[in-house]
Amino acid sequence: MQTSRFAGLVVALAMTAGIAVGQAQAADTIKIGFIDPLSGPFAAVGQSGLKQFTFAADELVNKKGGVLGGTMLEVTGYDNQVSAKEALIQLKKAIGDGVKVIVQGNSSGVANALTDAVEKHNTRNPDQRILYLNYSAVDPALTNEKCNFWHFRFDANADMKMEALTDDIKARADIDKVYVIGQDYSFGKAVAAAAVDMLGKKRPDLEIVGNELHPIGKVKDFTPYVTKIKASGAKAVITGNWGADMVNLAKAANDIGLDVPFYTYYAAGNGITATLGAAGKGRIMLVTEGAANPAHTDAFRAYTTAYEAKYENENITQFRIINTVQMLARAIDKAGNTNVDDIARALEGMEFTTIAGDRVIMRASDHQLAMPIRIFVHTDENVEFDMDNSGFGLVEERAVPVSAVELPTTCKMKRPS
Amino acid sequence: MSVIATTGAATTRRATFRRLAVWLVSAAVLLILPQIFTSGLAVTVMNQMGIAIVFALSYNMMLGQGGMLSFGHAVYFGLGGFFAMHMIDWVDQQLFVFPIYLTPFMGGLFGLFMALVIGSFSTRRAGTVFAMISLGIGELVAALSLILVVFFGGEEGVSGDRTTGPGIFGFNFLQDIEVYYLIAVWVLVAVLFMYLFSRTPAGRMANAVRDNPERAEFVGYSQRTVRLISFCAAGFFAGIAGGLFAINYEILTEQNLNATTSGGVLLMAYIGGIGYFIGPIVGAVIFTLLQTVLSGYTDLWVLYVGLVFLATVLYVPTGLTGIMMMHVPAWRLGRLRSLVVPYLTMVIPVAMLFCGLVGLLEMFHYRNGAPTGEVEMTVFYVTVDFTSPLPWAVFTALTLAGGYLTRRLAPAVAASFQAATSYDAKGSSA
């Protein structure tokens, strides 16, 4: 007994002392802090994002000589465990490590916390400012009432995506009944509200036969929901569901035999495509930026091939990460120094041609990247780059141009003098 | 064994002085700490520790002191925090004037109120029934927090600005270091009051009810009321911790009251040792270090925390504090020095075992997610090629040798420990 107690003590103490699985620290780099989940239930998405960032920084910037004539970009992961509290701690940690630019994307809740914290930090510590590049959090508020000078969004916000989605529905006269289902939290509600609003304007004839919220992450079997959707006679379903809620919804639809399109935001990659498999074929539509199948440019084709060769089980799931890295590098070069305010000013209004050939603009008024949005379909036919090594992937069905998805903003940007 | 307290006035006064000295020293340490750990991260981590200390101690008012195992203590932490956050917002909107630095008290009152409401039915029974009710309430409140947007702000939560209210001594809490001192004061006050609570009739009877609820009823106490009082006090101090959280982070979200936070506080209290007043303090400090610092080094940190927790439950149910306290008799007897050599002989094998295990785990983990073609990784500042059998062999050998030596040496160390702490050994004194 005493023995084991003692052994326990030593192990515990040794662990407290800190396990050193250290990373080498290169000198003279510009540090980018990647603050997203690296452990816990959402770690898969975070880990994949970190790889995509590191790869983009290495391939597209560092291998081409870096920025400012030879300074390299260094991406470091900070585990925020998708918690606002941890994100703020990690932000402090990153600042302590000399990070100038933070990137984050998973969860609008965390994004709201971070943008708030960054603004406060920058106001309270003018000599230690940091830049926040949001590559995936889509809450419209971030570039509207909550906008600030140091926040830039490289993903299309939820309203823009809904604009694209409803444009697609507008073009399909066969869809006269739509069912909206989502997770019961801000994003799910925002999707529902935007869908009702925009469909009402674009298709007054169309009937919304169901508008439903379910608790997030608590529903084990979606069969009753799908049964209800089927009974309503809906011709299309709109959902903002992600993760297991998305997969289970699609599986239940397949089981019941609900053969209508599902317009989704997050139904691909990180195991979801593989899990959906045949169950989602032709049924799951994904509204997102980017360009997967077929690749629009050789450059993007080569890039994707190289990435998938390096990481066997990974895919380019977040095209916007490439834009984020490239535009940041260009802004640093344009600013000519690493002053955060200068970089931010350089980013404002920047016009850029993406690796896939799209023209995008970082709007100065609200720091929202104006970009085309595409509707993809989940299928195993004509797939150039599949996902999760499943044979299934996303094939582009339709592209909605920038002009159609540009929305006015309520942002009143306060710029530092 | 004739250590009877000679309750002379002099002894009492000396005891009182000694007790006072503990608090004064603690205050001094809290004052000096930021001079030693000056980095922004250190201050951030210390702020978090302060919040965790109050929260974990409040939890132990139930588990350790009152024998109530709760799986939903975050509810009071979170609700107190949300209320304090709204207070800060109301001050910001100039609905009324209230000093921000006192909002934790309001958070505490709200936590107390909610504890009173929920405790009125949940404390009727202890044991499994209480644990299950706390679990159910925790799930309900967490789920409702996403539905009731007006109060909880949905997924984004509620945020505000702590700097707008009337300041104190010229502090407006613009910088984290100012918040540090605010938290330090609150921690000191809250810990003092939690300690004093344990010394009141209500606090003593909480221990009695924990030990033997039936007997407590036969000396005039309703076990339910005793539990309710502890529960409310725990809710109050959890609410204070929530209020501190609101000031420090300026945001509260659903995560502050969900099962993860509730589970975390149980881990903290238990690893630290629920049988001692200071146990949860130790646990909160260590858990915060693991969560914020270790997580920067390895993705596997949660696995390590799980291993430490399970090892604690299995082998040291008295927690880390219990291990320290085990040595008090040896210290009293002046034999602590006799343990130095045996402990040192253990250091090497245990370190070997530890390095070997961690190395194997880390290599296995890294290999799973490594990019194609990359075969190198860094373990313990050494770069290794995980495709070659050599590092695997080295770490396996370290594990096995360390494990073997630990087992071999353990009885001798245990024997020296026995000798050092046993009263019957030669020169028995006191």
Add this chain to the structure above:
Amino acid sequence: MTEPAIRLRDLRKNFGRTEIIRGVDLEIGKGTRHAIIGPNGAGKSTLFHLISGKYEPSGGQIFLHGEDISGKLPFEINRQGLSRSFQVTNIFPRMSVFENVRCGMLWSAGYRYAFWRLVDQLRDLTEESERILEEIGLADRRDIPAGVLTYAEQRALEIGITIAGGADVIMLDEPTAGMSRSETDQAVELIRRISEGKTLVMVEHDMGVVFDLADKISVLVYGELIATDTPERIRGNKAVQEAYLGTAEEAEEMADA
């Protein structure tokens, strides 16, 4: 005539269909030492549990100092001045011996659920607890956890907790069970001292103890009282002797005593 300390009127208790206490009427006068005896399974402990509030009566009434306490909760009954010990040691094992005794007196000393007073500063409590520790002979065990005391010491502590609150009705459930002869003698002396001027009700198997201490004895057989009388008369009571024939040993003991 003054109101008796305890009065039972047609008290009944059944568990399911099994009747354990079948209509007991009893008066226990103020200031008397009253023993309840009877063969195993007669329902003595159940009777204790009924009076002290651990069990709720199925029928009948219990009066403490003339007030109806039937169906009240243990702590309510305790607050009205009745304190009891247990047959199986029932202490606060992780608290110190001193604290065990102090817990016994917190309520009656008027401190109730106070969370604004510090126990260590309550001189009266400390002194009174230490006095009781002296009385039960555990003064030198003051600061060790009660759980590590020897059996006899725990029995003494059990009594200490029971009397700490200064209740005027004290019920002891087999206070000397499992003790050696010398330990029993000490316990008897202790009980005699602490019950001075109080009403004592006890269940006891040791006839020596019973006849030594009791002013009055009630005999309970199969849930019914067959006799209540002074020790001398009980000894000569035919019905009692018959009842005890089944358990010869105790009958002999009774004759010896």
Add this chain to the structure above:
Amino acid sequence: MFELILFSILNGLVYGLLLFMLSSGLTLIFSMMGVLNFAHASFYMLGAYFAFTMSGYIGFFPALIIAPIIAGLLGALVERYGLRHVHRYGHVAELIFTFGLAFLIEEVVQFFWGKQLQDYRVPEVLDFTFFEMFGNAFPAYKAFMLLVSIAIFVLLFAVLTRSRVGMIIQAAITHPNIVAMLGHNVPFIFMATFGVGSALAAIAGVIAGPVLGTGPAMAFELGTIVFVVVVFGGLGSLSGAFVASIMIGLIQTVAVALDVSVSDFFGLFGMSFSPDDFLVDVWTITLPQIAPIIPYLMLVLMLIFRPQGLMGKRES
């Protein structure tokens, strides 16, 4: 509406019987050892993961047998080297141990299989529509789940009421001390019970994995619901667990079908609320919206008003 409810009831049964497979094991363990096993659903998860990996090599049906056996053996080891050790520190320590174990198993699963959802699919032989009802397909795999659940239920019932082992177990449930006196090897019985309980959970995992998803969060998601079932049904009561499983299965599915909101309810009494009301969130809550959290509400209410549960005899 009628067909919607009927179909929901059928699905509710599938889900309810699955819950029973989990809750029966948990109940057995609780009855014998007095331990509410927090890690029970972790064995459900292990079952799914084992079967997922094995079915790639030996096929689904052999995995259906072997995965639970391995999980059961693991369970027995946990009892032997973990729980038995902690037993001396009391029930609270045991509860905390199983809590820690659940936490650790989740991490270990992520360590070996990663953090992603696993592509654990319905076996091809069962991947077809069994029948159609009012235009809704009922997949063959669900029928298979129903069949396995019922088979397990019947088997369990038969073993408990007809066999010698069952007699001992039943005796142990009601009079744990007496069985020890009869000379049965109680530690072994404990270990075996824990193993069998874990294996039952693993079977549930094997068959539910392809339908409800196989990922690191699956244990936690279902674990609390199973807790609700056993506590609601009455700790230590198999029949209570059965009734509660079916009830919760049905409530969760049927509630979804009924689109009623709080304001609809008050509307019955002629009350209405403005959308600007401070409590607007409360008035607009609908039954489907809260369907999955109804069980927790039921749990809390049951514990308040009848702590021994629906059919339980003892409290803790």
